[in-house]
Amino acid sequence: xxxxxxxxxxxxxxxxxxxxxxxxxxxxxxxxxxxxxxxxxxxxxxxxxxxxxxxxxxxxxxxxxxxxxxxxxxxxxxxxxxxxxxxxxxxxxxxxxxxxxxxxxxxxxxxxxxxxxxxxxxxxxxxxxxxxxxxxxxxxxxxxxxxxxxxxxxxxxxxxxxxxxxxxxxxxxxxxxxxxxxxxxxxxxxxxxxxxxxxxxxxxxxxxxxxxxxxxxxxxxxxxxxxxxxxxxxxxxxxxxxxxxxx
Amino acid sequence: xxxxxxxxxxxxxxxxxxxxxxxxxxxxxxxxxxxxxxxxxxxxxxxxxxxxxxxxxxxxxxxxxxxxxxxxxxxxxxxxxxxxxxxxxxxxxxxxxxxxxxxxxxxxxxxxxxxxxxxxxxxxxxxxxxxxxxxxxxxxxxxxxxxxxxxxxxxxxxxxxxxxxxxxxxxxxxxxxxxxxxxxxxxxxxxxxxxxxxxxxxxxxxxxxxxxxxxxxxxxxxxxxxxxxxxxxxxxxxxxxxxxxxxxxxxxxxxxxxxxxxxxxxxxxxxxxxxxxxxxxxxxxxxxxxxxxxxxxxxxxxxxxxxxxxxxxxxxxxxxxxxxxxxxxxxxxxxxxxxxxxxxxxxxxxxxxxxxxxxxxxxxxxxxxxxxxxxxxxxxxxxxxxxxxxxxxxxxxxxxxxxxxxxxxxxxxxxxxxxxxxxxxxxxxxxxxxxxxxxxxxxxxxxxxxxxxxxxxxxxxxxxxxxxxxxxxxxxxxxxxxxxxxxxxxxxxxxxxxxxxxxxxxxxxxxxxxxxxxxxxxxxxxxxxxxxxxxxxxxxxxxxxxx
Numbered sequence: 001x002x003x004x005x006x007x008x009x010x011x012x013x014x015x016x017x018x019x020x021x022x023x024x025x026x027x028x029x030x031x032x033x034x035x036x037x038x039x040x041x042x043x044x045x046x047x048x049x050x051x052x053x054x055x056x057x058x059x060x061x062x063x064x065x066x067x068x069x070x071x072x073x074x075x076x077x078x079x080x081x082x083x084x085x086x087x088x089x090x091x092x093x094x095x096x097x098x099x100x101x102x103x104x105x106x107x108x109x110x111x112x113x114x115x116x117x118x119x120x121x122x123x124x125x126x127x128x129x130x131x132x133x134x135x136x137x138x139x140x141x142x143x144x145x146x147x148x149x150x151x152x153x154x155x156x157x158x159x160x161x162x163x164x165x166x167x168x169x170x171x172x173x174x175x176x177x178x179x180x181x182x183x184x185x186x187x188x189x190x191x192x193x194x195x196x197x198x199x200x201x202x203x204x205x206x207x208x209x210x211x212x213x214x215x216x217x218x219x220x221x222x223x224x225x226x227x228x229x230x231x232x233x234x235x236x237x238x239x240x241x242x243x244x245x246x247x
Numbered sequence: 248x249x250x251x252x253x254x255x256x257x258x259x260x261x262x263x264x265x266x267x268x269x270x271x272x273x274x275x276x277x278x279x280x281x282x283x284x285x286x287x288x289x290x291x292x293x294x295x296x297x298x299x300x301x302x303x304x305x306x307x308x309x310x311x312x313x314x315x316x317x318x319x320x321x322x323x324x325x326x327x328x329x330x331x332x333x334x335x336x337x338x339x340x341x342x343x344x345x346x347x348x349x350x351x352x353x354x355x356x357x358x359x360x361x362x363x364x365x366x367x368x369x370x371x372x373x374x375x376x377x378x379x380x381x382x383x384x385x386x387x388x389x390x391x392x393x394x395x396x397x398x399x400x401x402x403x404x405x406x407x408x409x410x411x412x413x414x415x416x417x418x419x420x421x422x423x424x425x426x427x428x429x430x431x432x433x434x435x436x437x438x439x440x441x442x443x444x445x446x447x448x449x450x451x452x453x454x455x456x457x458x459x460x461x462x463x464x465x466x467x468x469x470x471x472x473x474x475x476x477x478x479x480x481x482x483x484x485x486x487x488x489x490x491x492x493x494x495x496x497x498x499x500x501x502x503x504x505x506x507x508x509x510x511x512x513x514x515x516x517x518x519x520x521x522x523x524x525x526x527x528x529x530x531x532x533x534x535x536x537x538x539x540x541x542x543x544x545x546x547x548x549x550x551x552x553x554x555x556x557x558x559x560x561x562x563x564x565x566x567x568x569x570x571x572x573x574x575x576x577x578x579x580x581x582x583x584x585x586x587x588x589x590x591x592x593x594x595x596x597x598x599x600x601x602x603x604x605x606x607x608x609x610x611x612x613x614x615x616x617x618x619x620x621x622x623x624x625x626x627x628x629x630x631x632x633x634x635x636x637x638x639x640x641x642x643x644x645x646x647x648x649x650x651x652x653x654x655x656x657x658x659x660x661x662x663x664x665x666x667x668x669x670x671x672x673x674x675x676x677x678x679x680x681x682x683x684x685x686x687x688x689x690x691x692x693x694x695x696x697x698x699x700x701x702x703x704x705x706x707x708x709x710x711x712x713x714x715x716x717x718x719x720x721x722x723x724x725x726x727x728x729x730x731x732x733x734x735x736x737x738x739x740x741x742x743x744x745x746x747x748x749x750x751x752x753x754x755x756x757x758x759x760x761x762x763x764x765x766x767x768x769x770x771x772x773x774x775x776x777x778x779x780x781x782x783x784x785x786x787x788x789x790x791x792x793x794x
Contacts, residue, residue: 023384041387042319043352123353150323151349196321196350222353243321243349 001092002029002064005057008084008101010230012077013209014051015070017229017236020202021047023071026113030063037119045199046239048122055233057085066090066097067111076106122239127224129156129191129217131163132184135210135227141165141176142204146197148172151243154217155192162186167197184212191217193242203238220244248284250358253291254397260292261411269413273421277447285451286444287364293418294409294695296367298442300466302516303371307382307405309337309724309734315386316341316398321350331725337406342399345390355392363389363401406724406734414694418443426450432457438649439592441468441515462538462590464504467511469650470540471582473639475784476657478623481640484654487618489596491581492630493637493658494612496544497557497769499578501529504536514771525578532609538585539603540647541612546575551634579612581639584647592647596655599647616643627659636660652780665742665764666781669735669772670719671697676712683712684719684731689741689761691754693778698754700781703741706763714766738767738775746785754778756785 018025018038025038035050053059080086080101089098090110099106145152145167152167163186166175180186203225207213210227217223225238256276263269273292280288290296297303313331317324327344334340366385373381386405393401403409419437423430428450436446436457449456462468481488498513499522508530510519519526525543545552552574583603584592591599597616604611615626627638637660645655668689676685686704690697707715715737722734742762749757756778 023380039353041384042350042391043354044321044350044391046353120353151321194349198318198321239353241351241353244351245349 001094002061002066002088002090002097004059004061005085005087006055007057008077008080008086009082010051010055010234011086012080013206013229014049014234015073015077016206017049018047019070019074020206021045021199021238024067024069024111024116026116026119027066027068028063029061029066031061033059034061036068037122039117039120040199043120044196044241045203046120046122046237048237048239049229049234051230051234055230062092065113067113067116069108069111072108076108079104122237123222125216125218125222125224125239127191127216127218127221128187128189129215130185130187130189131156131215131217132186132212133163133178133182133215134184135207135213137178137182138213138215138225139204139208142197142200144176145174146201148174150197151194152197152200153192153194154215154223156186156189156217158188158190161188191219191221193217193219193221193223194245195223195240195242199240203240206236207238248280248288248360250360250363250397250401251394253288253360254394254400257292257400257409257411258396260413266417270417270421270424273413273418274425277421277425278451282448283361285447286442287360289418289422289444289447290442291360291364291404292409292411292413293415293443294404294407294411294413296364296404297371298444299469300441300515303368305367305371305405306378307370307386308721309406310721311379311382311386312337312402312405315383316344316390316402318383318387319350319390320344320348322348328725332727335725336410337724338399338403338410341390341402342395345393345395345398352391358389358392358397363404367404408695408697408735410696412694412696415443417694422447422450426453428454428457436460438651439468439590441466441649462585462592464502464536464538464585465509467500467502467515468538468584468592469515470498470500470513471647471649471656472652473656473658474652474654476640476654476659478620478627478640478659481642481657482618482620482623485642485644487616487643488623489600489641489643490615490617490623490626491612491639491641492579492633492635493639493660494542494544494579495551495634495636496542496579499525499541499543500584501525501537501539501541501578501580503530503533503538506530513769513774522576524576528610529578529580529607533607535606536585536587537583537606539580539607540582540584541578541580541610543576543578546577578610580607580610581612581614582647583607592649595644595646596641597643631661664744664784665740666691666700666758666776667738667740667767667770667774668700669697669775670715670737670739671699671733671735673719673731673733674729675731680709680712683716685712687715687739689739690735691776691778691781692773693754697735697772698778699752700754700756700778701741701743701752701758701761703739703758703761703763705761706742711763711766718766735772738770738772740764740767746781746788748785754781756781 021040022038025036027036033052037048039046084101086101095110096107148169149167155164162177162179164177214226222239222241227236313324313327317327331337331340370382370385419433420430423433437443439460439462500511502509510522512518543557545557583599586602617623630638640657642655670687671690672688673684674686676683686702688699689701690699718737719733722736724732724734742764743758744760747757747759
């Protein structure tokens with residue numbers, strides 16, 4: 001059973017976080033809120049998200065697992081206006097989730113959870129490099145790099161005391177450096193890893209709305225992005241596997 | 248069985264050139280496979296995915312495959328295509344891409360042989376607006392979990408050609424030896440069941456299970472095929488022969504049980520909905536449960552029309568009301584394979600014909616049984632005058648052998664030498680035809696591989712070149728300069744003056760003065776001429792004295 005009401009914008013934010021990586025997921029619902037973990041089809045990027053009950057206007061739920069068609073949700077969200085209040089209603093043992101807003105009532109058939117990939121375990125990683133910056137700055141850098149390349153290096157140069165992002169195309173280069181005063185926080189640990197911009201572009205769009213994104217880096221290691229949604233009542237972790245250049 | 252074990256085995260087999268050694272290796276593998284794995288293994292190793300009688304296709308073209316591999320490797324699709332052009336083989340290119348990919352992943356899960364089959368089945372089943380997206384999702388997941396060598400054979404399986412040289416004959420003999428049953432029984436069971444995978448399971452049960460197989464309604468069997476031959480030789484060999492018109496139509500197989508019926512095309516596709524008039528005609532002509540073999544022809548004002556007219560109807564699956572027009576479709580039935588629960592493929596043609604005549608009220612193809620050369624030749628002239636292609640001559644004492652092109656059925660037609668060949672490549676045209684393919688590379692088959700034998704550039708109208716372009720443009724595997732390589736899917740009939748020995752083509756033969764005759768949309772690339780048949784034609788032209 002799920003009976004809840006939520007601001008349409010917070011719901012949109014939540015779905016966008018997930019849809020950056022997957023088109024469907026197993027959504028865990030309980031009295032602690034909603035949460036899910038998912039990995040993209042190539043096992044390259046992972047998302048973990050939780051939204052606490054306080055993010056909702058009202059929230060009552062029993063513990064259950066829902067098969068969500070995220071792509072379909074995204075289409076329905078496009079029908080909502082800013083400021084709409086969305087109510088979610090799933091009866092006990094029901095297979096159809098009712099989404100009601102502004103007089104519209106969608107009745108959406110849930111997916112069979114057995115047809116959806118199991119939730120991945122988030123790997124334990126030791127990522128010594130730590131940067132905190134605004135989501136907007138991060139997204140701008142990603143966009144700037146994707147103009148000329150399909151991959152980007154993220155790194156920390158402790159001697160120069162900077163966080164840098166650099167990308168190389170067939171003929172062109174771009175480098176962006178940010179010092180301590182442009183960042184919220186910077187650890188002075190050597191780190192550098194290379195990532196696919198295909199994934200980062202989609203993640204960047206979502207992260208651009210966050211006031212602060214914590215970036216954890218290593219050497220030829222995955223990157224982890226941590227940020228809040230729903231005015232701090234929800235939390236997201238993105239994890240992206242690196243590209244390792246052949247010598 | 249892990250798909251990686253299957254891939255390693257493919258690698259081993261690919262390196263073996265001797266047939267007996269291949270059979271040895273296969274024979275060793277079969278007994279240890281589980282109930283679920285055995286049929287999948289048998290089909291996969293021949294480069295097939297589904298049972299021959301099933302209509303499913305995975306429907307994954309080169310484009311979708313390249314897109315999936317590009318995503319997994321974290322590179323652009325163009326870069327995948329470049330690698331394929333360089334390697335000259337999709338399988339090897341995918342292997343190379345996965346070996347050198349920069350993008351790492353968090354984990355991989357070992358692929359199971361049966362899991363790969365389930366994924367293929369799922370891909371084949373998804374339809375509608377989401378089908379491309381769903382297919383791509385599965386393809387990405389398969390390649391994300393595949394080791395490089397697995398990627399090589401996954402790619403080849405998806406494109407329908409494993410290129411390890413295992414044909415039906417090899418796997419049939421391997422099954423016979425692995426489970427200690429006679430090879431002829433395996434062959435016979437395959438003809439009736441039309442799935443070597445299932446036959447392997449039966450063979451494991453023993454000879455009794457194999458010899459107990461029956462034909463089943465609504466499970467089409469391959470059509471019996473004819474060789475080229477002569478009236479004189481058939482009469483000399485069989486004494487009396489049965490002669491029938493050779494209709495220029497489309498072959499069909501009609502299955503009926505009570506009030507329910509299905510019509511299958513030569514490719515064993517269900518074409519019932521395209522032929523409501525044929526359904527009505529045949530259902531009205533018999534009260535029995537039957538499987539019938541025949542040819543649909545199109546007639547206008549009493550004259551047979553070229554078979555393109557029939558094809559147009561076979562292809563059409565909707566809007567039939569508009570199309571049942573002044574052209575009449577007539578089914579000519581010439582054989583009976585099954586009657587009221589009994590399989591008749593082992594009965595003689597004379598017996599089958601007697602049953603056919605006793606249960607079907609109408610539409611039975613006229614037949615002449617004669618031991619007289621003049622009579623048969625007169626029948627042949629009559630056939631040509633009526634506008635038919637020629638005649639069929641059949642041995643009255645022969646059984647019905649599904650899928651076999653044997654000596655018991657022979658076709659006699661005016662001396663136009665033609666071959667059905669698969670289109671495997673093309674070159675861009677020039678001038679007015681610059682945006683179309685101008686010449687085509689054609690191939691025959693040998694042990695499941697396509698062997699080029701000729702190029703053809705003459706005989707095409709501009710309209711036909713446009714049709715060829717439309718049919719082929721989505722099957723492009725790779726391009727280099729002006730040359731294009733296709734995933735084989737289109738069959739054409741080509742005429743030629745002579746078959747020559749030639750070092751220019753790997754098969755050792757080439758066609759002299761090849762010209763395009765027509766598209767054979769009723770045939771699949773599995774039906775094209777074999778290298779052995781071309782060899783036979785070469786030798787018969789060497790030995791026969793030309794007038």
